Each structure stands twice: as structure tokens, then as C-alpha cells.
Amino acid sequence: MTTQPDTASSEAALPERAAAFGGPDDPDTVERAGATADELQPFAELGLRDDEYERIRGILDRRPTQSELAMYSIMWSEHCSYKSSKVHLRQFGEKQPPSDRMLAGIGENAGVIKINDELAVTFKVESHNHPSFVEPYQGAATGVGGIVRDILAMGARPVAVMDPLRFGAADHEDTARVLPGVVAGIGGYGNCLGLPNVGGEVVFDPTYQGNPLVNALCVGVLPVDRLQKKDAAGPGNIVVLMGAKTGRDGIGGVSVLASATFDDGSHARRPSVQVGDPFTEKLLIEACLELYDADLVVGIQDLGGAGLTCALTETAAAAGTGMRVWLERVPLREPSMEPHEILASESQERMLLIVKPEQLDAVLGVAEKWGVLATAIGEVTPSEVSGLPGRLRITWRDHLVVDVPPASLADDGPVYARPMREPADLILLQADRAETLPRPATPDDLKATLLRMVGSPNLCDKSWVTEQYDRYVLGNTVLAQPEDAGVIRVDENSGLGVALSVDGNGRFARLDPYNGAKLALAESYRNVAVTGAKPVAVTNCLNFGSPEDPAVMWQFAEAVRGLADGCLELGIPVTGGNVSFYNQTGAAAIHPTPVVGVLGVIDNVADRVPIGFAKPPTGDGDLIFLLGETANELSGSEWAWVTHEHLGGVPPKVDLAKEQALAQVLAEAARVGHLSAAHDVSDGGLAQALVEACLRNGVGARIALPEEFSAGSMPFVYLFSESAGRAVVSVPRGHEKAFTGLCAEQGVPWTPIGVTDGQNAALDIRGQFSVPLEELREAHTATMPALFG
Amino acid sequence: MSARVGVVTFPGSLDDGDAARAVRVSGGEAVRLWHGDRDLHGVDAVVLPGGFSYGDYLRTGAIARFAPVMESIVDGARAGLPVLGICNGFQILCEAHLLPGALTRNSHLHFRNRDQWLRVHASNTAWTNSFETDQEILVPLKSGEGRYVADQATLDELAANGRIVATYLRGNPNGSERDIAGVTNEAGNVVGLMPHPEHAIEALTGPSLDGLGFFTSILKHLAGASA
Amino acid sequence: MARVVVDVMLKPEILDPQGQAVANALPRLGISDVSSVRIGRRIEIEFTGAADPERVREIADKLLANPVIEDFTIQEVAEEAVPAGEPS
Amino acid sequence: MARVVVDVMLKPEILDPQGQAVANALPRLGISDVSSVRIGRRIEIEFTGAADPERVREIADKLLANPVIEDFTIQEVAEEAVPAGEPS
Numbered sequence A: 001m002t003t004q005p006d007t008a009s010s011e012a013a014l015p016e017r018a019a020a021f022g023g024p025d026d027p028d029t030v031e032r033a034g035a036t037a038d039e040l041q042p043f044a045e046l047g048l049r050d051d052e053y054e055r056i057r058g059i060l061d062r063r064p065t066q067s068e069l070a071m072y073s074i075m076w077s078e079h080c081s082y083k084s085s086k087v088h089l090r091q092f093g094e095k096q097p098p099s100d101r102m103l104a105g106i107g108e109n110a111g112v113i114k115i116n117d118e119l120a121v122t123f124k125v126e127s128h129n130h131p132s133f134v135e136p137y138q139g140a141a142t143g144v145g146g147i148v149r150d151i152l153a154m155g156a157r158p159v160a161v162m163d164p165l166r167f168g169a170a171d172h173e174d175t176a177r178v179l180p181g182v183v184a185g186i187g188g189y190g191n192c193l194g195l196p197n198v199g200g201e202v203v204f205d206p207t208y209q210g211n212p213l214v215n216a217l218c219v220g221v222l223p224v225d226r227l228q229k230k231d232a233a234g235p236g237n238i239v240v241l242m243g244a245k246t247g248r249d250g251i252g253g254v255s256v257l258a259s260a261t262f263d264d265g266s267h268a269r270r271p272s273v274q275v276g277d278p279f280t281e282k283l284l285i286e287a288c289l290e291l292y293d294a295d296l297v298v299g300i301q302d303l304g305g306a307g308l309t310c311a312l313t314e315t316a317a318a319a320g321t322g323m324r325v326w327l328e329r330v331p332l333r334e335p336s337m338e339p340h341e342i343l344a345s346e347s348q349e350r351m352l353l354i355v356k357p358e359q360l361d362a363v364l365g366v367a368e369k370w371g372v373l374a375t376a377i378g379e380v381t382p383s384e385v386s387g388l389p390g391r392l393r394i395t396w397r398d399h400l401v402v403d404v405p406p407a408s409l410a411d412d413g414p415v416y417a418r419p420m421r422e423p424a425d426l427i428l429l430q431a432d433r434a435e436t437l438p439r440p441a442t443p444d445d446l447k448a449t450l451l452r453m454v455g456s457p458n459l460c461d462k463s464w465v466t467e468q469y470d471r472y473v474l475g476n477t478v479l480a481q482p483e484d485a486g487v488i489r490v491d492e493n494s495g496l497g498v499a500l501s502v503d504g505n506g507r508f509a510r511l512d513p514y515n516g517a518k519l520a521l522a523e524s525y526r527n528v529a530v531t532g533a534k535p536v537a538v539t540n541c542l543n544f545g546s547p548e549d550p551a552v553m554w555q556f557a558e559a560v561r562g563l564a565d566g567c568l569e570l571g572i573p574v575t576g577g578n579v580s581f582y583n584q585t586g587a588a589a590i591h592p593t594p595v596v597g598v599l600g601v602i603d604n605v606a607d608r609v610p611i612g613f614a615k616p617p618t619g620d621g622d623l624i625f626l627l628g629e630t631a632n633e634l635s636g637s638e639w640a641w642v643t644h645e646h647l648g649g650v651p652p653k654v655d656l657a658k659e660q661a662l663a664q665v666l667a668e669a670a671r672v673g674h675l676s677a678a679h680d681v682s683d684g685g686l687a688q689a690l691v692e693a694c695l696r697n698g699v700g701a702r703i704a705l706p707e708e709f710s711a712g713s714m715p716f717v718y719l720f721s722e723s724a725g726r727a728v729v730s731v732p733r734g735h736e737k738a739f740t741g742l743c744a745e746q747g748v749p750w751t752p753i754g755v756t757d758g759q760n761a762a763l764d765i766r767g768q769f770s771v772p773l774e775e776l777r778e779a780h781t782a783t784m785p786a787l788f789g
Numbered sequence B: 001m002s003a004r005v006g007v008v009t010f011p012g013s014l015d016d017g018d019a020a021r022a023v024r025v026s027g028g029e030a031v032r033l034w035h036g037d038r039d040l041h042g043v044d045a046v047v048l049p050g051g052f053s054y055g056d057y058l059r060t061g062a063i064a065r066f067a068p069v070m071e072s073i074v075d076g077a078r079a080g081l082p083v084l085g086i087c088n089g090f091q092i093l094c095e096a097h098l099l100p101g102a103l104t105r106n107s108h109l110h111f112r113n114r115d116q117w118l119r120v121h122a123s124n125t126a127w128t129n130s131f132e133t134d135q136e137i138l139v140p141l142k143s144g145e146g147r148y149v150a151d152q153a154t155l156d157e158l159a160a161n162g163r164i165v166a167t168y169l170r171g172n173p174n175g176s177e178r179d180i181a182g183v184t185n186e187a188g189n190v191v192g193l194m195p196h197p198e199h200a201i202e203a204l205t206g207p208s209l210d211g212l213g214f215f216t217s218i219l220k221h222l223a224g225a226s227a
Numbered sequence C, D: 001m002a003r004v005v006v007d008v009m010l011k012p013e014i015l016d017p018q019g020q021a022v023a024n025a026l027p028r029l030g031i032s033d034v035s036s037v038r039i040g041r042r043i044e045i046e047f048t049g050a051a052d053p054e055r056v057r058e059i060a061d062k063l064l065a066n067p068v069i070e071d072f073t074i075q076e077v078a079e080e081a082v083p084a085g086e087p088s
């Protein structure tokens, strides 16, 4: 779910309102609402604007009941309705390149991509930012749980997760509190669910202080014909709630509706943090998969943000049917819960199923086999006699408490074209270029810079984090962190697999959100390509400040435009994603942070190319090439930040046609075996890529800088520039002719820059310096343990 | 006829499919067993796989021990049925008192997944006879509660009688007493192992092929027994 | 040599997966008359001198409990010979 | 409607890294007079009827505690107003 402004604040703003009704035995009914048209309702406290409230009254032709008001307030919230982002996100559809692979796209729980005639994969990234700041462990854990259920709802078995994370300054006390909890939460949930974690990001920047970003990606696999729909089709079919009991989790602003008893019971009414139960989710997964395979499910929807309200209205709206729900049948953790609380609860580990009456017993039997609760709570009803779509009617102990057109909640929420304005400081910021900053002047300076860079928080070794994640479970992990992309075997017989990467660079996006988004796409695309996989589809998580700030809205619009244009140029569709607004402290928004996930397909995972140089049997080993071109591009770079705490200028140029050519070379070279290693060049430049390629297997390298980069500060530029479109590869001897021929064919510039070294475990930059790998390793690995224990 | 090796699935088992794959890759027939079913379906040996049975919320292995299938496994093990417990399986075997000691929270308090060097000491058990004594092997470790503890007398007894199956090499990853990674019962038919040999059976997906040895051992053992 | 016990329990409205797992396991042990199980932490703190209640409260609040999801209670116990092991 | 509390603590000779971590963190809060911290589990069990002490002991011994590493104590508490909800 998206972050909301602090949920506790709505409680503070509670008016002293004498409640005339309330209590589970005396709910506000439709009948009562019709008779008491002028009763004051706390819609503003629930986040609804005057005109929105009036619209609701218009739709219903009366005031909403308490339960209905709760439902509209959450479904029309930014998080559920996408009211500020919708007008922009449309571009993903409008600019979508044709794809015969896409079986489900935007609007579904997750995009689905066919990878051969029988198999498809589904993947999506989502945010759980704000909950993870409030309660790092549970916030992050339930973030994983939520995205896994989206994947499950498509009919897929979840097979891997990834976790792009962003925190404040590495040495800030909030980071010391939040990071260990977030990492433990992601590990705790994913490990217990048996999903390998195959990649992610750990980024530090003061911009995220107070607003850490916890995004989670999940990927799943399904037979093409097992694809599930969310439609509540077929009047007479039964609505089944499966999974955990419903409690007062994450009720948030809706607690405002708590009535007479509020004063005395205020404590119990507090919106409570959602606690994850991965064991129940594991059982839920197995039960759902068994139901799919036995063809017992007509429609299915996960319960996430907005809980039952969202699931009931979306499934009914998708089919145009109505629904009749007996709310008292919902199994409760707390018997005293009121109807609006049950409807708003965000209790985890629940799914909503639509099943045929004659199959209900079989469904309940499967649930029982797996030890999960399943309860029939309602039934699908036909459209109205008038021909209008059906209505959602919910009773609570024989009182009609909800009677609404489902689409008015699920699809027809408010849509705003919010004002946008380029941030006032952008021109000055862009003029303050990092290319003019003082540079290391001597070989010794250069070496010291390298050691400082490889140990800096963003570039250092992240095994402190990734060792807390199971990467092996399921036995199909072919590549995982610290590789450029996770590679998962999908079919054991043919070796068919997928590669996934997630990337984002908030600094680049701050300097230029349009190109920043394209750069994130390019980097993710390249990370997939270096493994030898062919990129085929995109998901994204857009983390931004408040949409009510025109500068943020402009950044958002630019980023979406950049990503949509980029995907069109690359010919790969955006299949889904998530928007997280209000990542902001006071007036200060985070750097705009589009996080882009790219999915690739690899015909045979045995062809995958790892990042690490291979150990040569003796002496000189493989030839090392740099692919792509290096320019003097230091603005927004890691070097500018680490050395000068500088952010300014414009980010590196992005040329997606060149990225595409590079990807083609890499895929073909991998397939025919020209590559022993390939590593994307991005944060920290060539220097960082070389260090990582050397340290992976403890293999040294001797590098000779090209002529035009050998004098003055040019060696520095060559090593630390962050020009896009580059990769460093190693090519076994005998393959170089064919390989460079391939590069020439695709128009990809290549530069031979050295050889791997079987003798000396050192990184040697000729004419500059030589560093033993041990010294590099020490600098690279010491940082995280020193910070986090 | 190839040996039939049962792999138990508890609610929350995670590496059950991987253990079954390892059995198959080694040439055995993997037979899936269900926690609620007392019947062992005539298997020749049993693997209790890794995972988080019942969420492992109370104490690892504490609840799984009471599963119906465990009654038959305990009886079988006492009568000589070879049983290998991996990670959560090891924890269950300790809880079921088929193996001494207990597995507790890692001393650094973190879950840890890394490729771990081990030394195999006891090469005379049903599950380790393919190894040479003192052979060094590399297999993945992934656990949050892998710290083996037992009282001194028990530890001495294990050491004296060659019942320490494997120890951690090049750094103790979790604070285990005497670097213990695995132990066996007196008869040598029941083995508990914290690291995951089933994840070191293919070059593509594991750090080595060293894990295969545990599975080829049982096939050898069973072939010997039936010969 | 004061000895203080801090009991930390999840707030009643918060899901307790641990307690639930145990409650669900009991029937298999033949126990069917348990209506609820909640699991929390018991923390025993030994001070070298007297225990300042204010300070203990601070430790509990900042370090031992997570006030977002947990409540705690504090009790000073007689510094008797530690509960000798085994059942009371 | 009996309410029983079972406290499970690691035996004194077993290393308690969690307790140690807390003890090590205390000086950073300015607290230097703590000599030891031990962390265990507190399990609150509610019975639908009376609690048979023998049965509780059996549950504790078989399921709630592992006698190889843990000790437990049992106490029946006043059956005060049941904590608001949550039948597991």
C-alpha cells in the first residue's frame, strides 16, 4: 500500500462529536440514512473533500451510512483511487509498444507475460514505505506479504522476491533503527514463505531520512491456462473469504467513525500496525494453488489496502454483477468490531474467492486440508432489473448497512489533473555541474579515491543485508545478489528461465525526472541484458512527495512521461506498478524516485553470464573489454556525492537505441559462449565495476587505459564517470575476433582495456596504481558491519 | 529397483521439493510423505527437509514433532530406519529426542545464508559413507536458529564416540558449541545437519556438488543392506 | 542487587501468530479446552544496586518493548535464590 | 475461565544472545548498573473452564519448553476481566 500521511493524525483531529448511533448492535442503516439526511458526518476527517462528499450523496441519492462513508473514504483515497496519478499513468497504455507476450497488464493485480507456449510469469513491485518507518520489521514484512498475494491472485506460484530499499544517511540514528528492522522483516517474511530473495537495492541518502523507501517485488510462474481473473462472475456463485481472521489492523482514519464508545475505549480504537503471519500466507499459497489446479475458482482477489471493501467492490465491478454479503459471517479476531471496521480492516493473509455453489464443499475441503480458515460470506447477484450493473448489498445482523453500485467505489473515483510547476530551484541546480569540482590529481589520490569509493555506503558490499535472505530455497536460483540481475530457472527440463532487475536513481531523477526515469529504465534493462537474457517487460514503483505540491506533481508527470517514452523506444511494455505519494517531511519531499523493474527471458539458464571474472588456470587470462562510450559525466554521480557531497548539473545522457544494441550483443554473445563475465557499469563507474568483477571470485586484472584517457585527469574520468550504455565484459581467448565482429555488426563500440590476471591478486591500472584485492576487499566489506554490527 | 526415500512435508516445509530433487538426481526414488499421514508407504529411508514447520513460531521443530507422521518416524528410527534431518528437520529430530541437544538462536541474532565450508568427520553413518573422513565440503547454510547446544557431558560423549558428523570450517557462522554442524545417533542411522546439502547438487544452482554425497551415501547404504 | 522482571506482551488488538500457532497445535496433544494463547517476552534484569523504577520504565519503553505494538508491565521481584530451575 | 501464565527461560548455563544484546545496548542509554539481562517467553493460556495443574504442567513440559535448554514456571492468575478479545 502507498504511504498515507501519518495515520495517527486523523485521530488527533477527532471532533468532539456526540455519536447518535454506533455499536455493533445498533448500526447506521441504509434506512436510517435515508431518514436522517442532514446528520453531520465526519467526511473531512476521513480525508474526503466537500465536493467528493456531495458526489457520494449524489450517487446514493441520500447520505451514506457510516459503513458506506468508510468505504468511499478509503476507496477514494489517493492510494486506492490513483486520483492524482491516473491522468499521467494512462500514457503507459497509450504508448505501449505492441507485445504478443502480454496476457494481463495494467489494471490487473500484476502483469502477466508469456514466456513460451505453456508458461507465463507475473511480476510486480509495490511500496510499503510509511508502515516501515513506523514499525520497520512488521512494515517491511507485510510489504512482502502484500505483493506476494498480488502475484498469487493471478494464478501463479510465487517463485522469488526482490527488495529495493532506500534509507537516510548511513550513519543517522533513524537509519540505525529502521534498516536492521526492515531487513529482518523482509528476510523474516520471505524466508518463512520459502521465496528466494534474488536482488534489490540498498541506497543511502539524507533525502530519505524520515521517509525510507521499502519497495518489494515478487515474481511468480503459472501455466498459461491457469491465469485467474478477479471477476465475480455468475450470479448465484458464492463469495468465500479465505485466510486469517479479521482484526482491527491498519484501520487508520476510519477509526474516526468509532462512535459513542470512543472516549472510554480510545486505546483499542487506535489504528494498529499490521502484523504479518508468513506461515498462514504459506498455507494460503498452497491452498490457492491446489484450488486453481482443481479448477475450483471462478474469480479471486487478494486483500491488501482497503481490505474487504476493495476486494468486494473490485470483483463485483469487474464483472458488472452485484453482491450480497452477510458481514457477521466474517470470522473476527475481535468480536467487538463494528461493520465499518470489518470493511476497512487491512488484516493480512486473506483472499476473496468466487466459487460455484456446487463446488463450495470441495473448496472448503482444500482449505481445511491446508489448515486455513475459509468462510462463505456472501453470494454474487445479478444486474438490476433496470439493466444497470448489480449493487453491493451488505447486511450486519439483518440490518442493511451498505447498498452501493460497486463501480462507484472501484472505478469511478475522483480524478484530478493537479497543478504542476517545475521546481523553482531546478535551473540553478542544473547549472551547478559536478564536472567542475576538484578532481584527484595524482595516482596516489586516485587510488585513495578508489578505496574511499568502494567502501562508501552506497557502493560497499551489502552481504550484511543479503546474508539475512534465503537465496537457495526452491532450488532454481541461478544468479542472485550481488549479481546484476536475479536469474531463476522456470523449467527444469528445457532450462528456460527469467532474469529480473530493479533499479532507480533518485539523484538523477532530482536533476532531471524525465531522463532520470529513462536512466532507471536503462540501467534495469542493461542489468537484465548482461546476464544474457532478453528484456521483455517492465514494472515500476513511483515514490514521490506530495501530489498537492505542484513541483512534486511536475516531477511525477515528467518521470511517467520519461518511463513511458523509454519503454516505447525499447519496445517493452509497462505491465503494472504502484504509486507511493506523500513521501515527505514537512515541506521537504524526497528526491523523485522511480524504481523500475525489468523482466527478461533466457532460453537456457546454463548460458547465463555472471559478473565475476573467472579464475584463469595460469598467468594471463581472459581479455577484458569495455563496451559503450565514456564521456565526462560526473553530475549526480556517486563520486560527486562521496567526495564533495555535491548534487547538481544534469545526469548522464541516455540513448536507448544504444542500450538496445548493447543488449543484443550481450544476449547473442552469451548464447554462443563468447563471455566468461559481464558486468553493468553504473554507480561508481568503471572503477566500481572492475572491483566487483575482481572481488567476486578473487581474480586480479591488469588494465591499460586507452590513449585518450591516459593523461591529466582523464584516467579519473575514465574510471569514475557514470556514462550510461556501458558494460565491462571478459572474453575467453580465441573468442575475441568473433566477439568484436558481433559488436561491429550491432554498432556497439568496444575497447580492449586489459586482461584478467591469474598470478597477482590485484587490480592494476597501468601507469596509475595497483591495489591488492585483499585491500580492496577490506575496504569494500568493512562498512556495513561497522555501521550495523 | 531403486531405493525409495521419503521426504516429509509439514505445513511450512520449504525445502521439501529440493530434497526430493536431490534424491532423484542421486538416482533414488523420492516418495512424498504428508505430515498428517502415519503411513510411511514402505519407504527405505526418510528425509525431514528444511523450512519453518508451523511457522516455527514457538520454538523450531517444537510443534512438528507432534505430527502424526512423526510417530511412525520415531518408531522406525528406533528400529533402524535411516533418517536425515536437514535444518528444520534437524531441529525436529532434536525436539523428538532422536538426537541429543537443541538448536537455538544464532549468537549474532541474524538469519544467515552463506556458502559454508564443513569438515565431514563421521563417514560411517548411513548418510555420510560416500565421504572420506575429514573431507572438506562446501554447502549452503541458511538458518536463524542453527546454534547447536548440549551439556558438556553430551558434547564429550558425541566427540568421543565419533557422533559429530560435521563441523564448521573457516569461521563458526552461528556460535554452535564445538563448531558442530551435524550429529548422529548411536546407531548411525539418524543424522541431523544444519547446512543444506540438497542445495549443493547442481553446478547451476549451488556452490558445489558436494551435497550429493549425503544422498549417494544413503543409496549405497540401502544397497548394502539389501545385498 | 535488585531483580526486575519486565513482561512484554503484544497489545490485545494485535495479531499474535505465535500464540495462534500454539493454540492450534494443542488439540493434537488432546487438549481442547484452551480458548486463547498469547505469547510475549519475559525479561529479567539484574541491577548491581537498587533499581530505580523510572529508569526501568525508560529501558522498557525504549529498548525492551516496541510501544507501537506492545505493552509492558514491570515488577520488582524478591531477590530470592533464583527460581531454582524447574517448575514452580 | 482460568488463566495460567507459563514463563519459559533459558537455563542459566545456556548462552542467551538476545539478553546479552540488550545488556550491551544499555550503556548507550546511560545505564551502567545492570549486571545481567535474560530474555525468555511469557505464555498466557486461557482455559474455557478450570485449569488442571497436571495438564498445564504436561503442556509446558512437552510443548512450551524444551527441557534440554529451558526451565519453566507456572502460575495461575486471577481471572480478571478477560483481555478484550482474541480467541486465537
Ligand SMILES: Nc1ncnc2c1ncn2[C@@H]1O[C@H](COP(=O)(O)OP(=O)(O)O)[C@@H](O)[C@H]1O
Residues within 6 Å of the ligand: A079, A080, A089, A092, A105, A106, A107, A108, A109, A110, A111, A126, A150, A304, A305, A540, A541, A542, A574, A575, A576, A577, A578, A579
Ligand atoms: N506506476 C504504475 N505503473 C503502471 N501501473 C500502475 C502503476 N501504479 C499502479 N498501477 C496499476 O494500477 C492498478 C492498481 O494498483 P494497486 O491498487 O496498487 O493494485 P493492488 O491493489 O492490486 O495492489 C494495478 O494494475 C497496478 O499495476
Ligand SMILES: [Mg+2]
Residues within 6 Å of the ligand: A109, A150, A153, A302, A304
Ligand atoms: Mg491486488
